[in-house]
Structures are given as structure tokens and as C-alpha cells.
Amino acid sequence: MSRVRVLVGTRKGAFILSADGKRQEWKIDGPHFGGWEIYHVKGSPADPNRLYASQSSGWFGQLIQRSDDGGASWAPMGNKFLYEGAVGTHQWYDGTPHPWEFKRVWHLEPSLTDPDTVYAGVEDAAIFRSCDGGQNWNELTGLRGHGTGSQWMPGAGGMGLHTILLDPQDPRRIFVAISAAGAFRTDDGGVTWKPINRGLKSEHMPDPTAEVGHCVHRIAMHASRPNTLFMQKHWDVMRSDDAGDSWHEVSGNLPTDFGFPIDVHAHEPETVYVVPIKSDGEHYPPEGKLRVYRSRTGGNEWEALTNGLPQSDCYVNVLREAMAVDSLDSCGIYFGTTGGQVYASSDGGDHWEAIARDLPAVVSVEVQTLA
Amino acid sequence: MIRIVLPAHLRLLAKVSGEVLLEVEGAATQRSVLDALEARYPMLSGTTRDHVTKVRRPFIRFFVCGEDWSNEAADRALPEAVANGSEPFLLVGAISGG
Numbered sequence: 488m489s490r491v492r493v494l495v496g497t498r499k500g501a502f503i504l505s506a507d508g509k510r511q512e513w514k515i516d517g518p519h520f521g522g523w524e525i526y527h528v529k530g531s532p533a534d535p536n537r538l539y540a541s542q543s544s545g546w547f548g549q550l551i552q553r554s555d556d557g558g559a560s561w562a563p564m565g566n567k568f569l570y571e572g573a574v575g576t577h578q579w580y581d582g583t584p585h586p587w588e589f590k591r592v593w594h595l596e597p598s599l600t601d602p603d604t605v606y607a608g609v610e611d612a613a614i615f616r617s618c619d620g621g622q623n624w625n626e627l628t629g630l631r632g633h634g635t636g637s638q639w640m641p642g643a644g645g646m647g648l649h650t651i652l653l654d655p656q657d658p659r660r661i662f663v664a665i666s667a668a669g670a671f672r673t674d675d676g677g678v679t680w681k682p683i684n685r686g687l688k689s690e691h692m693p694d695p696t697a698e699v700g701h702c703v704h705r706i707a708m709h710a711s712r713p714n715t716l717f718m719q720k721h722w723d724v725m726r727s728d729d730a731g732d733s734w735h736e737v738s739g740n741l742p743t744d745f746g747f748p749i750d751v752h753a754h755e756p757e758t759v760y761v762v763p764i765k766s767d768g769e770h771y772p773p774e775g776k777l778r779v780y781r782s783r784t785g786g787n788e789w790e791a792l793t794n795g796l797p798q799s800d801c802y803v804n805v806l807r808e809a810m811a812v813d814s815l816d817s818c819g820i821y822f823g824t825t826g827g828q829v830y831a832s833s834d835g836g837d838h839w840e841a842i843a844r845d846l847p848a849v850v851s852v853e854v855q856t857l858a
Numbered sequence: 859m860i861r862i863v864l865p866a867h868l869r870l871l872a873k874v875s876g877e878v879l880l881e882v883e884g885a886a887t888q889r890s891v892l893d894a895l896e897a898r899y900p901m902l903s904g905t906t907r908d909h910v911t912k913v914r915r916p917f918i919r920f921f922v923c924g925e926d927w928s929n930e931a932a933d934r935a936l937p938e939a940v941a942n943g944s945e946p947f948l949l950v951g952a953i954s955g956g
Contacts, residue, residue: 522867546917546951547867547905563871563901567909 491813492855496525499847503558510833513842527851529595534602541592551621564621571626578640587611596651608648612665627677635699642666642702650706654713667702683731705807707749709756717759719749726786737786742773748810753818757785762805771802781836795839808851823849861946872899886941889932921948
């Protein structure tokens with residue numbers, strides 16, 4: 488029988504939640520790396536027992552941990568993230584040039600085919616790759632060096648490269664997103680990159696349609712349609728049908744189009760999930776009601792999913808990395824909150840239950856569907 | 859033999875309990891002690907000082923014989939009491955962050 492393993496990164500450690508395919512009884516294992524911030528934990532699609540975790544601390548810096556047994560044991564890997572060549576500058580908050588400084592790894596994206604190859608999205612924004620299971624890391628310099636890097640500016644939470652999407656149909660194509668620079672794509676395996684932000688509008692910018700400077704919060708893709716991308720921007724939910732070359736808004740009837748995560752149903756490429764948040768100054772659900780919104784039309788028409796979610800006095804946030812889907816026949820949807828709850832739905836969002844209630848603030852959620 | 863006291867998080871990371879005992883080549887200085895520590899426990903590289911510049915991380919402090927040596931030159935000889943192991947070299951996570 489199939490099983491699922493939910494990998495949860497929190498402000499104070501990692502937790503592994505597991506259940507059989509019914510997804511009714513959950514076992515919580517953890518904390519792993521108790522007391523450390525775990526920005527992300529993700530498993531290799533090529534070897535589900537191979538997990539990578541980003542472990543960091545304001546005191547002790549960045550570590551990368553690897554498990555080869557599904558999270559039962561871990562070993563520290565290499566943590567040398569050195570920008571290559573001339574470090575260069577990006578814009579600081581006051582508009583002055585500021586040298587790139589490594590702070591942490593926000594996102595780890597294992598290769599779809601090789602367990603030893605893994606990408607890391609870091610703050611200050613850059614992408615690194617390891618081809619030896621996380622022991623050594625090299626920057627893919629074409630991203631910072633493609634020409635607009637000096638114009639990038641940190642978002643309020645830092646200038647993190649938080650999204651890495653690998654195209655399952657074209658191993659040379661990778662999408663990334665950076666706060667607050669925008670989305671970028673390579674078509675040659677990471678050698679050269681270009682901004683893909685045409686159609687985005689950000690009213691806070693002097694030029695709302697500039698090539699870079701947009702605060703992209705998250706991008707999602709369905710594996711069967713890698714040219715179709717869904718984006719939760721700072722404000723606006725967006726869609727592209729040409730691999731990011733152009734975007735159009737699909738916020739439709741959402742109560743607010745601010746939010747952080749976005750994801751796509753495992754079997755329905757036009758079914759999309761977001762969690763509307765009241766505003767950029769009020770990071771909690773509108774009206775104190777925690778609602779996931781689902782569109783079955785690829786955007787524009789959204790329905791509130793509330794069954795099993797708190798519908799009064801709820802003021803948690805759901806961060807960009809904290810939503811994921813499993814690939815069982817009845818698609819499971821999972822998300823974690825800053826209040827330490829992990830909610831799961833085993834029927835595509837119709838019904839929800841808390842599978843963990845009192846964890847530290849949840850930063851990231853990933854799901855593995857295991858045979 | 860140099861005695862080093864690590865903060866709890868780093869003891870856990872290095873899988874050690876209690877004090878760490880290290881032989882240090884040449885004069886005992888902050889640099890030589892940390893070089894020896896990282897050579898024995900490579901997973902600690904980058905956790906107390908920058909990989910390249912070797913500058914102390916902001917919230918790491920070095921205490922020696924009741925004194926704060928955090929801002930002392932990395933190559934200044936540590937007191938004889940540390941060099942001969944009668945006093946430990948304390949590596950401390952600063953109390954900060956609220």
C-alpha cells in the first residue's frame with residue numbers, strides 16, 4: 488500500500504509526519520535539529536530515501552544535512568556557498584550598491600533523475616548546484632551575471648532565491664524566482680538566464696512593468712504542462728502559458744490576491760490552490776477565517792475551501808514554501824501555518840484536518856508519495 | 859592539550875559530549891585552536907567563523923580565563939593556562955535575539 492511522508496521545516500527544527508495511503512492516522516517524528524531554523528527539507532524524486540535539509544541559525548550559520556534512510560539518520564554535508572568571480576553589488580534598501588553576502592539556503596531542489604545532484608536557492612539571491620550529494624557547491628554564475636543583478640533589491644524578508652522548478656520534459660530548462668527581483672529562466676542547463684516578468688505589474692515600483700524588481704512569492708507548475716506556470720505575486724495571482732514569456736492575471740474573485748504559496752493538483756493541471764492573506768501589512772487571513780481557495784478553471788474562478796479549517800479568530804500566516812500536494816489517486820493537499828499547525832486534505836481540498844497542531848512556526852512543507 | 863567548551867548546538871552537531879580535547883600545532887592562538895577544531899570536526903567549519911576570511915561570526919564569543927577575547931587578534935598567543943590545559947577555551951553563543 489502506498490504511504491506518504493510529509494517533510495516539515497519549522498523555526499525550531501524539522502518534523503517528519505507519516506501515514507499510510509488512507510492518510511487518517513499520522514505519526515510525528517522529530518524534532519530533527521531541534522532549535523535550528525529549517526527553511527526546507529526535500530526528498531529526491533530519484534531516490535525517496537535521499538533527503539536534503541537546509542539547517543541554519545543566526546549564531547552558527549548555514550548547514551546542509553543529508554539523509555540516506557528517509558530521515559532516520561542525518562549527516563552534515565558541505566556548507567561552503569562561495570559566490571564565484573567578482574562578487575558584485577545589488578541595490579540596497581536605500582538604493583545604494585551593496586555587495587552580495589551569503590546568508591542562508593532558502594530552497595533545496597533535488598534533481599529529477601540523479602539523487603546526488605541538488606540545487607540550492609540562497610540569500611543573497613543566487614543558485615548553486617552540487618553534483619556529489621551536497622558535499623561541494625558551485626554557483627551557476629549566469630543568473631547573477633546575466634545583466635540585471637545590480638538592479639535587484641531585497642524584499643522585506645531578504646533577497647532570497649526561494650523557488651526552483653525543474654522542467655520534467657526538458658532537463659536544460661529551470662525556472663527560479665527571487666524576492667524582490669522576479670522570475671528567471673534558463674534553457675541551457677543554467678549557463679545563461681533571462682528575466683521572465685513581462686505582464687507583471689507592481690504598483691509600488693516607479694515603473695510598474697519593469698523587467699525586474701517584482702516581488703514574486705511563489706511559482707508552481709504541473710509536471711504534464713511545464714509551459715504553464717502559476718504565480719502568487721506579492722499582490723496578484725498570475726498565469727503564463729508560454730513558459731513565463733508573458734503573464735496575465737487570474738486573481739478573479741479571490742477575496743484578496745495577496746498571499747504566499749500556490750500549488751497545482753497532482754492530476755488536474757487546471758486545478759490550482761492559494762491561501763489568500765489580508766494584505767502585505769496584515770499577514771493573516773481576511774476576517775480571521777483560514778480558507779484555501781481552489782480554482783478548477785486554471786484561475787479567475789475561485790471557491791473557498793473551509794471544511795475543517797478554523798473559521799473564526801484565526802490569525803496565522805501560511806508561508807511561501809509551506810504548501811505541497813501528494814500524488815495518490817485522490818490528491819492530498821497539505822499546508823503549514825506560522826501557528827504550528829499542519830493541515831491536510833485527502834480529497835483535493837474538500838475536507839481538512841490538522842495532522843499536527845502545536846509545532847513551532849512552519850516554514851516549509853513537502854510531501855513524498857511512497858510506493 | 860587544549861580544552862574547548864562548545865555551545866550545546868555545536869556539541870550536538872559534532873556528536874561530542876563534554877569538553878573537546880585537542881592537540882594544537884605550534885603556539886596556541888585563537889586561529890590555531892579553531893584550525894585544529896575544524897580539522898578534527900569538519901562539520902563545524904563555517905559555524906564559528908567565515909570560511910574564507912576567518913572572521914568570527916557576529917554572535918560567537920571567545921572567553922578565556924574570565925576575559926572576553928572575542929575581539930583579540932586571531933594570532934595573539936592564548937594564556938599559558940589555556941595552552942597547558944588548566945583552563946578551557948570557551949566558545950560561546952552570544953545571549954541575543956530575544
